[in-house]
Amino acid sequence: MITDEKIQFVAEKAQAIRESIIEMLIAAGSGHTAGPLGMADIFSLLYFHTLKHDPKNPAWAERDRLVLSNGHICPVQYATMAHAGYFPVEELKTLRKFGSKLQGHPHREYLDSVEVSSGPLGSGLGQAVGMAIAERMDNGVTSPKFFYALLSDGEHDCGVMWEAAMLAGKQHLHNLIAIVDRNNIQIDGITEDIMPLEPLRAKWEAFNWHVQEVDGHNLRALDTAIGEAKSVNAKPSVIIAHTVPGKGIPEIERDYRWHGDPPGKGPTDKIPADKQGEVFLHELRTLRGKIVGEHE
């Protein structure tokens, strides 16, 4: 059970993470905007409440593992990790720059506190499955570690993802928890136009997973769903988190055209390019109180 104070704390962190995302994308001049903003609440909850981890000792062997499959939303992971103390927040401004720890898509060689390098879609789930299988070989089904795989909805188009889903069901990996960022957009448009995923719930159920659907911005509901996922016996769990891409900035919310562009290079029909960064940061700061209050 998560306390009211903790929800307030996690929600405040999520807003700080959103501001960092916009700041780092402005500094980088390229990168993805909508997806990272939409996942800020989930990342904040995971790093500030759910995960067993130690930012000062990232290699701690007993930590839970978080595998980010859709590496293009890494600005949210980098911002969250910085706010959690893995590295200085100031370093976020090096995103996508030469020699930076913060590669355009995560690379373990540059930032060894991410569990995997990612970018090419579809491969995160299988890596989390492999980790969970290896853990069970070593420590049996009573291992206290959990393995979290963060997936996009668009990458459900990839065949390899379903290969991994099938294997996880076969292996009864009860300590594997996938969280799907169901934001309904991908680069070319709306997921249901590009390659329909529905009925998504039924698909996962058919692969022998325990399935829950939640509002991906409601921290209490998310926490409850993660708690239920942890208690499921003999099945892997998936939480389909319905999120709003671009969450927190009305001009970006639900607009797939903001999938792959940074502020300053996005659609100009609502805000001119040269004003985008400034307006978005202002909106995040003024809307802060409203958004923080949405988690009941």
Next chain:
Amino acid sequence: MLNEKLKLHPKIFDDAPEAQPLRAGFGEGLVEAARADKNVVGLCADLTVSTRMDAFKKEFPDRFVEMGVAEQNLAVTASGMAAMGKVPFITSYAMFSPGRNWEQIRTTICYNDRPVKIVGSHAGISVGPDGGTHQAIEDMAIMRVIPRMVVIAPCDSNEAKKATIAMAKSDFAKFPTYLRLAREKTPLMTTLETPFEIGKAYELWRGDNPQVAFIGCGPVLHNTLKAAKKLSEEGIGSVVLNVHTVKPLDEEAIVALAKEVGAVVTVEEHQIAGGFGSAVSEALAAHHPVPCEFIGMHDAFGQSGKPEELIEHYGMGTSHIIDAARRVIGRK
């Protein structure tokens, strides 16, 4: 003359040399490697018996994962297991792994720096009757271009066994590695006493006053040795270098030999473009260019047939190797 120091197989030049499939040596080596290290695990994509992972599965059922026909996830899952400290060996036919799962190997294994051992069986056109779909003749090219990847193409079953053990425990254990195997029984050239070290080329044959160097890998080295013997009977001396490790290449041995002999024939059961011969010529072009001829598949697919028929048809027979030697000597 055969190199006595290497304790090569006594029946190499018999009419019916002793023969074993490369995959058999791998199967034995894997069991030994697994006995020595509890972190060695095996994953297979629905080809456990034919890739000879069955003996490992029988002895270590709890360390074996059946993946089904899912080669992309074969690579990805192994990467995840390696992240937890395992040393995964993954097997399928080379056409499917690394043929079908190249990007997953690049990203989740090599880019991620995970010591996964990719074992591709049924490589080369000597797969025979199954036909062109199942004859992997591009695998060394696509594996050697990936940073960090070690590529090994053993010449016989004994070498495959030693390579398998070395991949799991030598200085190279921490690297992702591709091991190329073949289906059919092929002649034993080495014995279990023959030395083996990843990255080190071995001179199998040296004639008097050598005029040409054969530099090769894999079972076609047997035809190469027969060619060297025949040439020596005609008074043409040669050297046969077994370069089982395609990457990292033993450039020192290759360049020294090219300097000494002045003409090279590379031999492989693989496409010429991008493969072993290309690797050798990259080294020679950079350090000591000499005339080269290339034995292998010349931008063609294979077809059904008996292995020996196909080897002859596509120009990898003993007579072709002899002809290539004559041509390259003429170009000096």
